[in-house]
Amino acid sequence: MSVVEPTAARSGEGGWRELATAAFVVVICAQAASGMVQGAAPMALPAISADLGASSSAIQWYASLFPLGFALVLILAGRVGDLFGTRRLLLLGYGAVVAALVLSAVAPTTPVLLVARLLQGVATGVMAPQLSATIQRLFQGHGRTRAFAVFLMATGGSFMLGQLVTGALITSDLMGLSWRWAYLPSIPFALATLVAAWRVLPRTFRGTAGRLDLVGAAALGITAFLLMFPAIQGRNAGWPLWLVVMLGSSVPAFLAFLAYERRVIDRGGDPLVNPTLFAISSFRVGNLITVAVSLITYAVPIYMILTIQSGFGRTPFEAALLTAPMPFANMFGALLAAPLVRRLGRGAVAVGGLLTGLSSILVLVATAGSPDTVEATHLLPGIALLGFASGISIASTMSIVLHEVPPAYAGAAAGVQSTSLQLAGAVGIAFFGMVFYGAIAESTDKAAYLTAITDVQWIAVGLALLQTMAVVFLPRHRPQPLDPAVPLDATA
Structure with a gap:
């Protein structure tokens, strides 16, 4: 735990004023720097393609590598932080984020940019659990709720x-730097935050996290690669x-991963993913719902942005303005999820699903x-409603998935949920x-892009x-409020 914690923060009696601590400001700045880049990256996709000659496969890899790298280290990073100290791992992860931003901004070729994007995902995955853990150490009670x-x-x-800043800078093509403006504005801010973090974050003691399941992490990474490489490269290669x-x-790789995790449990070890959690019906079905939600909320906005820029011929700034309602509405959807879960229980997840389907129908x-x-x-209208619906779906699903998990497994279950x-x-x-x-093939016509986004929306429906x-397979339970101690990372 931290060496120094403010009295008001510990008691939760200082109201909103208790959040005005240097350490919390640094945590918010670190998260903001990461959020800015994640909003900026999709706006730069057409410019990257034009400037570096990136193929459609490379564009998909660029969009996918961040969440992939983030997911593969997320659970492991939380345990390493417990083992070696939250402050130490936060500084390491955030330092790597800054390095990845610099490498991205100066990348001369597409392969270098892809490596930088993967590094950014891994580094953010190392940093994210430490930000959450720092907040939990700094605050208690209602103070923690306010902080999250x-x-x-x-x-x-x-x-x-x-989104907005990058769209404006790429459109103006200031100094001829094109897509590099997706990274350049965040670098000085992130670097200043890193220096401040080193100076003001409270020291943390080393702890214990059991044996790290490095084999399990590697097996999960191999499984993800076997799934994603053909999906991205198959069309261009003609599906050999x-x-x-x-x-x-x-599929057999994933089954082998689960079998290995069971053997780790049998030997008394600490698995990356505990398969016994899936014996809990709400956790099992809830994670399947999480997959359905994530397939939509990560992918559809990216292909909407590409359609607006490349199909409709709009500038990056215009595309940013048109899609800005999505993250804005997402915040309000996430805030509404708590009262919906209290009132409707599992029905809140259905509300999110129905609104998501309606957003696709509007498009x-x-x-x-x-x-x-x-x-x-x-x-x-469809763009704004998708953001609102996603906020409800993700937050309410997180609450219900963790509802029946025993407290002793709460951290592991939250890690599995975030990784999913x-x-x-x-x-x-x-x-x-x-x-x-x-659907687009080699065409650049507006009609081809409209056909493509229509196909995407039908899948989303x-x-x-x-x-x-799937909500009917969730067990009935007394509606519960969202747990403010389990934040959702919306940066990816």
């Missing part, structure tokens, strides 16, 4: 700010047999006319990309329907 509320608002606000076999082998209606009559502004969210997001980008780029129907 500010944390989540800062995440959504910085994401939207990153070896890629089909590779895709199919991801389908908006794009149903002749390409000459369809305008990018027609997508606005990120991995499914990476996979969703890859598989939606197959459909999107398959199916997944939203699956989410809504």
